[in-house]
Amino acid sequence: MPSTFLNPFQSPLILERYPVRARELLQAWDSADELILEHLSTQELSGKRILILNDSFGALSAALQNFDITSYSDSFVSSQALKQNTSGKIRSIHLLSELEGTYDWVLIRIPKNLSFFEDELCHLSAHLNTESKIVCGYMLKHQANSSFDLLNKIIGTTTTSLAKKKARLIFCGFDRGLRASPYPLAVSLDGFEKKFINHSNVFSREKLDIGTRFFLDHTTSDILDVHSILDLGCGNGALGIHAHRLNPNTHITFADESSMAIESARANFTAHFGDAANVHYQWTNSFEDGEIDSQDLVLCNPPFHQGTTVGDFIAHQMFNDAKRVLRKNGRLRVIGNTGLGYPKILANLFGKKPEIVAQNSKFTIVDVFR
Numbered sequence: 001m002p003s004t005f006l007n008p009f010q011s012p013l014i015l016e017r018y019p020v021r022a023r024e025l026l027q028a029w030d031s032a033d034e035l036i037l038e039h040l041s042t043q044e045l046s047g048k049r050i051l052i053l054n055d056s057f058g059a060l061s062a063a064l065q066n067f068d069i070t071s072y073s074d075s076f077v078s079s080q081a082l083k084q085n086t087s088g089k090i091r092s093i094h095l096l097s098e099l100e101g102t103y104d105w106v107l108i109r110i111p112k113n114l115s116f117f118e119d120e121l122c123h124l125s126a127h128l129n130t131e132s133k134i135v136c137g138y139m140l141k142h143q144a145n146s147s148f149d150l151l152n153k154i155i156g157t158t159t160t161s162l163a164k165k166k167a168r169l170i171f172c173g174f175d176r177g178l179r180a181s182p183y184p185l186a187v188s189l190d191g192f193e194k195k196f197i198n199h200s201n202v203f204s205r206e207k208l209d210i211g212t213r214f215f216l217d218h219t220t221s222d223i224l225d226v227h228s229i230l231d232l233g234c235g236n237g238a239l240g241i242h243a244h245r246l247n248p249n250t251h252i253t254f255a256d257e258s259s260m261a262i263e264s265a266r267a268n269f270t271a272h273f274g275d276a277a278n279v280h281y282q283w284t285n286s287f288e289d290g291e292i293d294s295q296d297l298v299l300c301n302p303p304f305h306q307g308t309t310v311g312d313f314i315a316h317q318m319f320n321d322a323k324r325v326l327r328k329n330g331r332l333r334v335i336g337n338t339g340l341g342y343p344k345i346l347a348n349l350f351g352k353k354p355e356i357v358a359q360n361s362k363f364t365i366v367d368v369f370r
């Protein structure tokens with residue numbers, strides 16, 4: 001639902017989350033955004049180059065849109081919110097390799113995933129000088145002490161603000177020097193010939209997730225002899241690569257909202273099969289723009305959170321999108337924690353009882369047909 005964001009830089013802004021959900025009352029900013037802007041309102045920003053990292057729904061970028069802003073996000077959802085909430089004047093990037101030049105101010109919303117934070121800080125170290133000012137904002141409930149350690153180690157000595165409305169700022173200058181990122185990782189996965197290239201913000205980047213392993217073990221060639229397969233929420237692409245290996249003639253689509261997931265899936269598919277023509281990558285929200293009647297099989301290991309927002313709303317959207325893009329009699333195969341109740345949600349949506357493919361104490365895999 002749109003709501004009014006009072007801020008020191010612009011007349012009140014009407015901001016919305018993306019995607020817009022009719023019944024959702026969550027606003028598109030929090031008090032850490034307000035605290036960052038309150039601090040900046042006492043600083044001289046004209047003529048300065050400002051970089052914003054991980055602006056969840058574009059609130060910082062919208063308030064500062066009259067300055068020289070670049071906004072980086074790995075998330076498609078955040079990038080769409082930024083587009084929706086700003087006039088389009090802002091330079092929006094989604095690859096860390098697109099950072100350029102030296103930034104005078106860097107405003108960071110500290111991500112939950114500290115590998116990703118470390119990767120961001122290492123890339124940032126090539127774009128700072130001793131005059132650069134770094135301001136990080138966080139909500140107290142989401143903060144881990146190790147983010148201070150990373151800032152101290154990679155960027156410079158930190159100081160903090162007083163807490164206000166459950167948020168706090170960390171300030172630092174740059175005095176540590178250029179730092180190479182340890183990411184992406186090259187990881188061997190049982191059963192795959194090539195090492196996987198896993199970027200820092202990719203699901204289960206250090207090893208194969210046990211749910212994914214269970215899914216792979218129960219996805220055999222009998223269901224893969226189809227024309228088109230969608231790996232929905234693909235992460236590093238393990239499910240789609242497995243499917244393509246068992247049926248090289250199938251057309252495979254990898255979809256994820258994390259740009260790093262798409263880059264990992266691309267690198268991993270190419271390492272296994274070279275430049276195949278029958279593969280497609282889509283950085284998107286769920287599969288919202290997918291063509292109807294375009295897929296025979298959808299493989300889906302849904303997420304339980306987006307950024308810091310936890311819930312099964314993304315799984316719901318994925319199941320809806322899968323139903324829309326499946327051909328008649330097409331199959332959606334889903335894995336979930338046994339307690340999550342996906343079979344009931346799928347039964348209501350498809351109007352048919354899902355079939356249990358495999359189950360252990362932790363996971364259930366089901367098929368449902370359109």
Ligand SMILES: C[S@@+](CC[C@H](N)C(=O)[O-])C[C@H]1O[C@@H](n2cnc3c(N)ncnc32)[C@H](O)[C@@H]1O
Binds near residue numbers: 211236258
């Ligand atoms: C549980 S992981 C599964 C990854 C991979 N398929 C596997 O089984 O190892 C869920 C994936 O969904 C992605 N995701 C989260 N929100 C999404 C959204 N709104 N649209 C598309 N993908 C999303 C995450 O980035 C993550 O890669």
